[in-house]
Amino acid sequence: MRQNIAIVLFLMCIATFARADGPADNDPDKVxxxxxxxxxxxEADRQELTQQVESLQKAIDELAKKNDxxxxxxxxxVQIFHRAVHDVLVYREFLNEKEPTKEPAIARELLKLGLERxxxxxxxxAPWTTxxxxxxxxxxSKIDGSVQPYGLVVPETYKPRSGHKHRLxxxxxxxxxxxxxxxxxxxxxxxxxxxxxxxxxxxxxYGRFCNANKFAGEVDVLEAMESVQRRYPIDEDRIAVRGFxxxxxxxxxxxxxxxxxxxGATPGAGxxxxxxxLKDFQKETLTPTWYEQKLxxxxxxxxxxxxxxxxxxxxYSGEIDSQKQAADLMAAxxxxxxxxMVHIIGPKTAHSYHPEARLEIDRRLTxxxxxxxxxxxxxxxxxxxxxxxxxxxxxxxxALNEHWNEARVDAAIIGDGEVTLSTKNVSALTLAMPSGWxxxxxxxxxxxxxxxxxxxxxxxxxxxxxxxxLVRDAAAKWSIxxxxxxxxxxxxxxxxxxxxxxxxxxxxxxxTGKAAHPAVESWVKSExxxxxxxxxxxxxxxxxxxxxxxxSDADIARxxxxxxxxxxxxxxxxxxxxxxxxxxxxxxxAAGSQxxxxxxHALIMIHPNPLNPQRYVVLNSSFTFRDYDYLNNARQVAKLxxxxxxxxxxxxxxRYPGKIAAADFFDxxxxxxxxxx
Numbered sequence: 001m002r003q004n005i006a007i008v009l010f011l012m013c014i015a016t017f018a019r020a021d022g023p024a025d026n027d028p029d030k031v032x033x034x035x036x037x038x039x040x041x042x043e044a045d046r047q048e049l050t051q052q053v054e055s056l057q058k059a060i061d062e063l064a065k066k067n068d069x070x071x072x073x074x075x076x077x078v079q080i081f082h083r084a085v086h087d088v089l090v091y092r093e094f095l096n097e098k099e100p101t102k103e104p105a106i107a108r109e110l111l112k113l114g115l116e117r118x119x120x121x122x123x124x125x126a127p128w129t130t131x132x133x134x135x136x137x138x139x140x141s142k143i144d145g146s147v148q149p150y151g152l153v154v155p156e157t158y159k160p161r162s163g164h165k166h167r168l169x170x171x172x173x174x175x176x177x178x179x180x181x182x183x184x185x186x187x188x189x190x191x192x193x194x195x196x197x198x199x200x201x202x203x204x205x206y207g208r209f210c211n212a213n214k215f216a217g218e219v220d221v222l223e224a225m226e227s228v229q230r231r232y233p234i235d236e237d238r239i240a241v242r243g244f245x246x247x248x249x250x251x252x253x254x255x256x257x258x259x260x261x262x263x264g265a266t267p268g269a270g271x272x273x274x275x276x277x278l279k280d281f282q283k284e285t286l287t288p289t290w291y292e293q294k295l296x297x298x299x300x301x302x303x304x305x306x307x308x309x310x311x312x313x314x315x316y317s318g319e320i321d322s323q324k325q326a327a328d329l330m331a332a333x334x335x336x337x338x339x340x341m342v343h344i345i346g347p348k349t350a351h352s353y354h355p356e357a358r359l360e361i362d363r364r365l366t367x368x369x370x371x372x373x374x375x376x377x378x379x380x381x382x383x384x385x386x387x388x389x390x391x392x393x394x395x396x397x398x399a400l401n402e403h404w405n406e407a408r409v410d411a412a413i414i415g416d417g418e419v420t421l422s423t424k425n426v427s428a429l430t431l432a433m434p435s436g437w438x439x440x441x442x443x444x445x446x447x448x449x450x451x452x453x454x455x456x457x458x459x460x461x462x463x464x465x466x467x468x469x470l471v472r473d474a475a476a477k478w479s480i481x482x483x484x485x486x487x488x489x490x491x492x493x494x495x496x497x498x499x500x501x502x503x504x505x506x507x508x509x510x511x512t513g514k515a516a517h518p519a520v521e522s523w524v525k526s527e528x529x530x531x532x533x534x535x536x537x538x539x540x541x542x543x544x545x546x547x548x549x550x551x552s553d554a555d556i557a558r559x560x561x562x563x564x565x566x567x568x569x570x571x572x573x574x575x576x577x578x579x580x581x582x583x584x585x586x587x588x589x590a591a592g593s594q595x596x597x598x599x600x601h602a603l604i605m606i607h608p609n610p611l612n613p614q615r616y617v618v619l620n621s622s623f624t625f626r627d628y629d630y631l632n633n634a635r636q637v638a639k640l641x642x643x644x645x646x647x648x649x650x651x652x653x654x655r656y657p658g659k660i661a662a663a664d665f666f667d668x669x670x671x672x673x674x675x676x677x
């Protein structure tokens with residue numbers, strides 16, 4: 001009976017995905033708010049909950065004063081309750097107007113649980129850390145310092161300090177436009193979910209609300225998983241990714257981008273790419289720019305399909321589900337790569353799991369998990385379009401000839417002394433095998449054949465580790481690189497585009513001076529206000545904002561600086577303006593031979609920070625998709641490349657920050673390149 005209730009709750013959750021989208025959401029001039037603005041609480045309820053929130057905050061402050069390392073580690077497990085209720089109060093996010101007493105009642109229960117944990121922690125106890133069953137916990141995000149929640153299903157077989165390692169399944173939830181932290185925590189404390197395999201810890205990442213676990217939602221999954229791996233004994237060779245509906249889309253993207261990390265993947269429904277899904281499911285007419293089409297390669301899983309050669313995958317669709325399209329496209333993409341995809345079909349089933357299909361999926365994944373992840377595959381296939389996703393097993397791509405075109409490496413270990421490599425659009429790569437795993441004769445150099453060229457690589461080290469770095473020159477000749485010399489060019493996690501800056505620590509740097517032109521001044525203020533509001537609304541965090549005069553060496557060292565304003569108003573921008581490839585002064589913005597009057601235009605850009613080339617500097621932008629794109633998760637992709645000139649004579653709207661007068665990527669050395677014809 002409990003299992004049936006869990007399935008009903010699950011299906012209610014994923015049904016919101018279908019209800020949220022449709023042709024009515026295809027008008028950028030009539031965009032509904034996501035999440036909707038909630039109802040006003042009766043004043044008595046508001047005062048009661050506010051007092052309880054303040055009480056919990058005092059308890060948290062007292063715990064923080066102890067400056068105890070164990071308390072500090074566990075404090076997010078208390079703070080998640082405070083933040084969940086605080087935010088729905090402050091930002092008017094009590095959303096269930098049909099049952100107006102339900103969410104306030106949930107808030108009271110969560111605050112009660114938070115106070116209970118605070119008291120236990122103050123007494124030196126933390127029973128929830130050894131609890132089995134349904135548990136909610138938290139961590140502090142490296143991106144914005146916010147406390148983020150996650151849910152766990154901990155099996156009865158879990159025994160602390162037993163030495164036994166558990167399989168870990170990540171479950172990605174469906175779209176839920178009412179899925180505030182309050183409702184997420186409540187659901188995790190009541191619903192075990194559809195799949196709870198024996199002796200398996202199931203992780204339910206929040207994913208920062210309703211974004212198909214992309215951008216900050218992607219990082220949320222990785223950080224939540226790292227938190228679980230620190231706190232529980234996890235078998236790193238038996239970690240699986242799973243999900244349905246929007247969660248199925250998330251599962252596809254994690255499977256193709258991080259294929260070597262998982263023992264297996266079971267995506268169900270959802271979407272696997274942007275353009276065909278929007279045309280088919282959303283009935284949307286698409287008119288993308290050339291650079292928007294390029295940027296689809298970030299999250300279009302069909303482009304990365306061959307990577308699933310490293311990740312056993314079981315797709316699921318209902319026979320009459322319109323979202324079967326996702327798996328059908330992936331099956332076609334895999335077939336082109338010589339891989340036949342297992343696709344379990346629920347007969348006569350719409351947007352849900354068929355009971356027999358559920359059992360079959362579990363049976364197959366259990367068999368896969370028993371074998372475990374292949375640590376050192378003798379054959380590696382890696383396709384990417386960006387250095388963001390540049391590694392597969394023992395192969396790492398260090399540099400591309402050109403971003404957002406297909407790059408590929410096919411590598412194989414031959415016998416006990418040879419590696420063959422075939423590459424495309426790759427100019428540097430590293431082969432690395434960890435201690436104990438290199439299968440080569442340690443007394444002989446490893447023979448390499450790279451794109452038909454013969455080379456002698458280094459020998460295996462005495463601990464049976466092996467590393468070989470290769471670079472390709474302008475004449476397409478490969479050579480062995482002695483060291484991993486630092487590069488000023490695009491590299492992993494410093495390759496752009498603009499949205500990449502918001503997948504790591506960042507701060508908004510507010511100008512204290514006056515802009516050279518009133519139109520720029522007004523636009524910057526409006527866009528900065530919007531960026532603050534929408535970071536919290538969509539990515540569920542509080543962006544740190546500091547004045548340009550208050551930027552410290554520590555800020556420059558640890559964070560990407562998002563500079564708002566022009567060189568006249570922002571002191572940091574003025575300091576570095578001459579070191580950026582696009583020049584901006586009081587008269588004009590000069591992008592190569594293109595020139596734009598500075599009284600009518602503003603510059604958006606990403607570039608390595610001249611004050612710290614290990615971090616980004618961004619000008620006048622937060623994440624680049626906007627309100628219209630919130631209405632369908634497949635739309636939530638990067639909309640601008642490395643730089644854009646904004647014509648301020650066209651006001652911002654639900655899709656763009658103004659008219660895009662010009663935009664492009666920088667070259668692989670972060671230099672300006674000539675405009676395309």
